[in-house]
Amino acid sequence: MKDLLERLNTKYNLTDIKYQRDNLVFLTIGKENTIDLVTHLRDYEGFTHFVLLSCVDWIEEGKFQLTYFLNQPERKYDIAIRTMIDRDNAEMVSAHHLWRQITTYQRELREMYGINFPGSPGVDENFILEGWDDIPPMRREFDTKQYSEDTFFPREGRKTHDPASYMKEKLYPTEPTTDKVNKTDE
Amino acid sequence: MTEDNFKMSNKQEEEVSKFFAPENEKRKVETPDGEIIEINPLQDYFSDARPKVHHPNTSKVVEKFLNWARAESLWVLGFGTGCGSIEIPPLLTPRFDAFRFGVQMRPTPRQSNVIIISGYLAVKTLKRVIRSYEQMQNPKYVLALGSCTINGGMYFDSYNTINRLDYYIPVDVYVAGCMPRPEALLSGFGKLKELIKAGKGEKANEYVEKFDWYKANQKKIIQDWNMPDYNW
Secondary structure, three states, X not given: OXXXXXXXXXXXXXXXXXEEEOOEEEEEOOOOOHHHHHHHHHHHOOOOEEEEEEEEEXXXXXXXXXXXXXXXXXXXXXXXXEEEEEOOOOEOOOOOOOOOOHHHXXXXXXXXXXXXXXXXXXXXXXXXXXXXXXXXXXXXXXXXXXXXXXXXXXXXXOOOOXXXXXXXXXXXXXXXXXXXXXXXXX | OOHHHHOOOHHHHHHHHOOOOXXXXXXXXXXXXXXXXXXXXXXXXOOOOOOOOOOOOOOHHHHHHHHHHHHHOEEEEOOOOHHHHHOOHHHHXXXXXXXXXXXXXXXXXXXXXXXXXXXXXXXXXXXXHHHHHHHOOOOOEEEEEHHHHHHOHHHOOOOOEOOOHHHOOOOOEEEXXXXXXXXXXXXXXXXXXXXXXOOOOOHHHHHHHOXXXXXXXXXXXXXXXXXXXXXX
């Protein structure tokens, strides 16, 4: 794995290289070279299995982090290629020509995060949500609880009582006045 | 929504018809009444008529007998949503043996009269549930499993699952739990039988009476309503 990384380092500008295990490494690369690197790994280094494409919303930094996760079946290597893209008008180069299943991932990211992948087949079609007209639901500025309350007719919750005052009220409906107490004592 | 929304324009039809196989071309058919009508095999045919209230039999004795018969043959639509769909298959095994209560599974809505909403219901699935429910024939009953159908359960704040099922289709029996065991489901069937035998399984009529309210709720949730309003 180390020699592979050295070879890659001569060609690409890799940052944040982090070994999770001996055979699993996370690395970050600029947006422009990402698909280059993925293609290179597939065609020259034997990373023939595409595992997943996922996204993390870094709202404070104004970025989306895409992760392309590749696997090398012969030597059991896993490599995760991360890239940061802008949150506003989020757009990424489509990689559907490398593996067909990336089309599905890209449709999902388009719907859930609003990231555009120009040229990817059917990327604008409905994936899970049908006729969604709000902001994409997996973006962190989307308030899912508020949306649910506004849309889905929430059932009123059950009443809760403060145990001390409730039991007092129930067991002693009216407190005995001081006059009566004095009279009975006499 | 009218039938026109589902029709192609004449120009579109001409363009598309070049590629038709012979069995897909328009043809004239004689109906059982002797009337000759034109059939387009590629068009969806459905009824736009509003549903009607199913009145009980005028004779109380007959109605009681019918209710007994209805209660003893509950045919369940094989339709699973959420995690509860895993609880249904054990019902048909010898351990729980739902057949002894007259409960059996059917593959299509036309053959069944009970629909089990077995857990959380995504908006996308709700659309299919409504179509299936409306295609079922009277008398029909709804059995809702799990807390998700009651108040949203653990998905109460999800953007994609509904909170209360009874706003969209009328529910006869709720089985609470997360997730209810098959025994609880059998007990729910027992309760449903009691209701039917007492003549209280009339929720399908309630759906008809409050039809506009139900449709308004359904259309508020389902943004792309691309199906007929009533399609039985």
